[in-house]
Amino acid sequence: MPRALWAPAVLALALVTLPIAGLLLRTDFARLPTLLTSDASLHALRLSLLTAALSTVLCVLLGVPLAVVLARSTFPFVRVVRAVVLLPLVLPPVVGGFALLYSLGRNGFLGYLLDVTAGITVPFTTAAVVIAQTFVAMPFLVVSVEGALRATGEDFERVAATLGARPATVFTRVTCPLLLPALASGVVLSFARALGEFGATITFAGSLQGVTRTLPLEVYAQADADVDSAVALSLLLIVIAVVVIVVARPRSVEGVRA
Amino acid sequence: MPRALWAPAVLALALVTLPIAGLLLRTDFARLPTLLTSDASLHALRLSLLTAALSTVLCVLLGVPLAVVLARSTFPFVRVVRAVVLLPLVLPPVVGGFALLYSLGRNGFLGYLLDVTAGITVPFTTAAVVIAQTFVAMPFLVVSVEGALRATGEDFERVAATLGARPATVFTRVTCPLLLPALASGVVLSFARALGEFGATITFAGSLQGVTRTLPLEVYAQADADVDSAVALSLLLIVIAVVVIVVARPRSVEGVRA
Amino acid sequence: MSGLRAELRLRRDGFALDVALDVPDGEVLAVLGPNGSGKSTLLDCLAGLLRPADASIYIAGRSVAGLPPPERRVGVLRQDPLLFPHLSVLDNVAFGPRSRGSDRATAREVARRWLTEIGVAEFADRRPSRLSGGQAQRVALARALATDPTLLLLDEPLAALDVDAAPAMRAALRTVLRQRRAGRVAVVVTHDPLDAISLADHVLVLAAGRVVEQGPTREVLASPRTGFTARIAGLNLVVGEATADGLRVDGHALTGVLAEDAVPGDPAVAVFPPRAVSVFLSDDEPHGSPRNTAPATIAALEPHGAVVRLRTRDDRPGWTSGIAADLTPAAVADLALDVGSQVLLSVKAATVDVHPALRRSPAP
Amino acid sequence: MSGLRAELRLRRDGFALDVALDVPDGEVLAVLGPNGSGKSTLLDCLAGLLRPADASIYIAGRSVAGLPPPERRVGVLRQDPLLFPHLSVLDNVAFGPRSRGSDRATAREVARRWLTEIGVAEFADRRPSRLSGGQAQRVALARALATDPTLLLLDEPLAALDVDAAPAMRAALRTVLRQRRAGRVAVVVTHDPLDAISLADHVLVLAAGRVVEQGPTREVLASPRTGFTARIAGLNLVVGEATADGLRVDGHALTGVLAEDAVPGDPAVAVFPPRAVSVFLSDDEPHGSPRNTAPATIAALEPHGAVVRLRTRDDRPGWTSGIAADLTPAAVADLALDVGSQVLLSVKAATVDVHPALRRSPAP
Amino acid sequence: SEERTLTVFAAASLTDVFTTLEQRFEDEHPDVDVRVHFAGSSRLAQQLAEGASADVFASADEDVMRDVAGEGLLTGEPTPFATNTLTIAVEPGNPLGIRGLADLAREDVTAVVCQPQVPCGSAARELAAAHDVEPRFASEEPDVTAVLGKVRAGEADAGLVYVTDVRDEAVDEVAIDGAEDAVNTYPIATLTEAPLAAEFQRFVLGAGSGVLRDAGFGAP
Numbered sequence A, B: 001m002p003r004a005l006w007a008p009a010v011l012a013l014a015l016v017t018l019p020i021a022g023l024l025l026r027t028d029f030a031r032l033p034t035l036l037t038s039d040a041s042l043h044a045l046r047l048s049l050l051t052a053a054l055s056t057v058l059c060v061l062l063g064v065p066l067a068v069v070l071a072r073s074t075f076p077f078v079r080v081v082r083a084v085v086l087l088p089l090v091l092p093p094v095v096g097g098f099a100l101l102y103s104l105g106r107n108g109f110l111g112y113l114l115d116v117t118a119g120i121t122v123p124f125t126t127a128a129v130v131i132a133q134t135f136v137a138m139p140f141l142v143v144s145v146e147g148a149l150r151a152t153g154e155d156f157e158r159v160a161a162t163l164g165a166r167p168a169t170v171f172t173r174v175t176c177p178l179l180l181p182a183l184a185s186g187v188v189l190s191f192a193r194a195l196g197e198f199g200a201t202i203t204f205a206g207s208l209q210g211v212t213r214t215l216p217l218e219v220y221a222q223a224d225a226d227v228d229s230a231v232a233l234s235l236l237l238i239v240i241a242v243v244v245i246v247v248a249r250p251r252s253v254e255g256v257r258a
Numbered sequence C, D: 001m002s003g004l005r006a007e008l009r010l011r012r013d014g015f016a017l018d019v020a021l022d023v024p025d026g027e028v029l030a031v032l033g034p035n036g037s038g039k040s041t042l043l044d045c046l047a048g049l050l051r052p053a054d055a056s057i058y059i060a061g062r063s064v065a066g067l068p069p070p071e072r073r074v075g076v077l078r079q080d081p082l083l084f085p086h087l088s089v090l091d092n093v094a095f096g097p098r099s100r101g102s103d104r105a106t107a108r109e110v111a112r113r114w115l116t117e118i119g120v121a122e123f124a125d126r127r128p129s130r131l132s133g134g135q136a137q138r139v140a141l142a143r144a145l146a147t148d149p150t151l152l153l154l155d156e157p158l159a160a161l162d163v164d165a166a167p168a169m170r171a172a173l174r175t176v177l178r179q180r181r182a183g184r185v186a187v188v189v190t191h192d193p194l195d196a197i198s199l200a201d202h203v204l205v206l207a208a209g210r211v212v213e214q215g216p217t218r219e220v221l222a223s224p225r226t227g228f229t230a231r232i233a234g235l236n237l238v239v240g241e242a243t244a245d246g247l248r249v250d251g252h253a254l255t256g257v258l259a260e261d262a263v264p265g266d267p268a269v270a271v272f273p274p275r276a277v278s279v280f281l282s283d284d285e286p287h288g289s290p291r292n293t294a295p296a297t298i299a300a301l302e303p304h305g306a307v308v309r310l311r312t313r314d315d316r317p318g319w320t321s322g323i324a325a326d327l328t329p330a331a332v333a334d335l336a337l338d339v340g341s342q343v344l345l346s347v348k349a350a351t352v353d354v355h356p357a358l359r360r361s362p363a364p
Numbered sequence E: 001s002e003e004r005t006l007t008v009f010a011a012a013s014l015t016d017v018f019t020t021l022e023q024r025f026e027d028e029h030p031d032v033d034v035r036v037h038f039a040g041s042s043r044l045a046q047q048l049a050e051g052a053s054a055d056v057f058a059s060a061d062e063d064v065m066r067d068v069a070g071e072g073l074l075t076g077e078p079t080p081f082a083t084n085t086l087t088i089a090v091e092p093g094n095p096l097g098i099r100g101l102a103d104l105a106r107e108d109v110t111a112v113v114c115q116p117q118v119p120c121g122s123a124a125r126e127l128a129a130a131h132d133v134e135p136r137f138a139s140e141e142p143d144v145t146a147v148l149g150k151v152r153a154g155e156a157d158a159g160l161v162y163v164t165d166v167r168d169e170a171v172d173e174v175a176i177d178g179a180e181d182a183v184n185t186y187p188i189a190t191l192t193e194a195p196l197a198a199e200f201q202r203f204v205l206g207a208g209s210g211v212l213r214d215a216g217f218g219a220p
Ligand SMILES: Nc1ncnc2c1ncn2[C@@H]1O[C@H](COP(=O)(O)OP(=O)(O)OP(=O)(O)O)[C@@H](O)[C@H]1O
Pocket: C012, C013, C015, C033, C034, C035, C036, C037, C038, C039, C040, C041, C042, C079, D129, D130, D131, D132, D133, D134, D135, D160, D162
């Protein structure tokens, strides 16, 4: 590893750590317990963890198959499909929210159908939050996993096939385990993206305590009135994140070959 | 590839394409030219492309070295550093904005120093936008690149070293080329994240036309008053994205082995 | 119809493969050829990893050209071991049986048996990344064998093995290939003529993607028609029945060194290089250590690199029929040898290897 | 002091490597040993890819144990070709010269020369993924050689090569290794005794991480002290001077087949297996094709697997001193051979290979 | 001559009028570029406290202006320049027949409101409390434009907004009896000593008042 890399690496680290240090410096630790246990905070935290977890699960269940199809099929239109899948990445989240409203909202073509046939309205529900988060987060998972699939190549999958493994077995016993590190990064990225989702959520799902007001919305709302409480909530999230990353991630992310 | 994957893959694709179809259905194509050439739209578009490009460059310059250090060094504290680097991922962007404000703002410890010694105030400038975007987008690059580095292993780097290549040569002529597909995904992801950045930007940089009001902020501001113009802007972004992805991405992302 | 029958045509950049082959039920085909002649490509086609548009492949009478690998019931050892990095050695070998429907315990049991057979049982719990080159090669061989396939495809199975391991593996492979029940076929790519002789009934020689020689092992190796085959083979092969101290041919004895798994009374092949055959004039019988001395008539004399290769007529009972002997030009001149000369051939018993034959009649 | 001197101790899971070696300036060491004995591990330590805490390594008098690979000026061919997938074959080979400071054009020129030398120039513009196994192996060899290192480390350089390519590569390697100027050393891992004989001055035999034999090639291979060495080698080696039709030893001739690159008048080694040596009673000289018949005295007789190995006394001028001959027990009984018997040894010229010797005096 | 820049921070509910005022002011001063930054008043105040530079601040709430004054950021006295009251925005034609605040509690009505942290939200609460009704809201939006947006998009049947927000045909208005029980007073103040800042403030208080009245704002 070239020495010269250390300087930018340290700078990069500083860019991340200094602001977080700033946050810690500003934290009113005395008020922390009160702030964290306020009704609004607890509701938002619970809702955020729940919806982000749900949408991450959805991202994995839907995104991994999509990534495999993109990486392994040879249809000519795959390239176009890949471009389409990445669109939510570049769409400003608020616009993503409108896109969702226009399809699943009361006046959207799907939403209208759902309303008329099943009496279901999606906007302003927790389901809307999950859908919005999945919409913005899934491309992150697809990109990570597809990249890894392409990098790993098909050699091991071919070997497995010659040993008699059918596609489903190859997928579960070879593709997935070898994909684990990338899948782990993908999960971390999409969970993070879902957890931080703001624009699409507020546009498509609104902001009601306990139903659709996730932590970023709560923080945004509180930020006007009571920054301390927003900061306190964030600290809690940081602690959860560090625990998740340090405890759960290393085994999988450090890879099979380590 | 197991057949069973097609169903969820198609569902995933629908989740992404239907909302975008909804957006297209609602677009007022007649007004499109007028909307796209409005002053506010052009300012926002120019500012967004500029800042997202700048922060992507920063992400690459700082993030790749950091990823290499994380993947290749054997210091015991690497695991903790990795956790810290991922924090901006889980921090709600608005809180990230506060963190930046608390360190680089007028009353932040660094901001104060900058103000006193150089007379520089960072917040509410275009620089602040770039910093905010870099802060939230860099972890995406680091995660993609580090994952790929671990997956590739060090075999080729070792071979290069035995052929007499010094670390810098190994890095530029072996590590980087082999990393290209992952780097390309990382760049796409972090550019996308930077382009969609809202919460940290509005908190740390505000929303002033031509200075800090990027496209997501403009879209948010316009959305309620003039949805059509927001949608028009988004369409423009989508077109840019499709062009970038279809034209520029395949060669690199489809990988060296393809 | 059973066995393996295939016709393949494939283009790949500048390279074109065009092969037709036919391996009867229960037999083994060895594929020889220079680097880049298409041996691995041929195996990939048979395995279904490459699917040329222009191909017909029948395994045990079933057309498989359109089928994906798992439905072909093949077992493959590729040139690169490619052990699954995320599985232990044991689970790598158990992968095949598991995929073919065995439960975990049974599959592991099978795997353990094969690891023991191949001599790498001690590494069962290791990750593949911690094996040496030869150890990995052996584990990959065990993994291919453990699938118990209808068509077994082995690409250089004994490469990277040490001098102790190679013969042991060869004997193990021979056991496996001989035990194979009807309806089974194996194709083995090798650079070593000994593998062809000791493992295969048939030989196919490839050059630049085309078949240049094909036929029963004994015939192809004993009378090679191309320079390449001659260089890798050009061995004398004598078919007969193993005895305690060598081989019996048409009632005549040929003393030699028995391979470990050769059983007296069973069909066997004696192998010795032309350079090991000494020639004496008929009236000058030597009295020395060479156990095997018998009369023959010279059929041909031709230069062969630095030496002269002499061939005997195929006109007598016993081992001296159709034998090649390499002599220096000086020796040929000194003994005044010519076509039709009556000579005594002598070959030291220590240079004669007696291998079990794969079946009673190795010819088609 | 120059050459290579190393003492290494390394533990890796259950495996322990403990090796001391010393290769004089300008010479070549062959490393032999069973699979998993630590050959590749030893090479990795010398290359700097593994850095055991307990190691001292001197290359040309310079301590390199603490240095990373590029500062050791080594050139390495590892067991797996590991060609850079993102570079063409040409650029793979040019990588070393480029890294050592050549400009792009010069590096490519050097690379092209080596590709031609190794016979794979036609693949210069291909991606490595489109090469056959043997082609990739050869490109990797060219890449290692192109670095022109002080210490050249080759791990099974001739594995995966076909019968035509292997001798050609061996000859090419021999040329390279002989041309090497003072201050250069090479270590070659191999499973083939012929590589050791034709390429190396010294041999080191590893077993389970320890050195079990070490010394001049001729001595180690001619009188192996371990079963393993005996099985891989146990060849007769006779040192002398090449002649037009073989070798001259102490003024006596040994007729044989000259290797392509052997030059009459230069030092050379004749190699033939013990099983090729026939034994006659002294009063019964044969008149046949064997060109080489000369007297000897039996020094020892010992069982050696299925055969009896006989050794001659080291008491006469000419090639029959200290020679091993393998006979079947029946032959020994028949000729009533015993220690002290006066015999005639006979060996067919066609079985005697004459290789150029690496230097005038291969013993220390 | 070089173009001078004037930065104005204005409450989100002033978006339309201040956009008009910006235009007019620039017409009168061709060498001036006015940049107006619209956001919720409290967010603007916070940005000012953290170092955002602006010349003029127009807030939708007197409490917020007091906070900014408390930070010592003002260079002049805050002056009230407009008032605003709440109303109900409904879909065009009012298909659900909403008649007042009480109807916002109906099961079949999806209503949205501002979050209580912003002036329009606190006014809404005040008004509901004064009228002793408990409307059911599907969402508490971060500012008033978001509320209006939800009604415009047809996702919400009704939204509590300022009377000044319902001037276009995309929504209809249902006036609230007794809306004046919760009145917002809008103060304006300068933040720099720049003459242009004072001039802009004078402009809003003078020529601007007509524009404000036309838009539905009350006189302070
Ligand atoms: N992926 C590929 N694309 C194009 N050509 C290829 C590809 N792989 C191999 N080839 C070429 O096809 C020919 C046959 O290759 P193949 O691997 O079958 O040879 P082989 O007989 O197995 O050789 P070896 O003994 O070296 O393993 C070679 O000339 C090789 O260069």
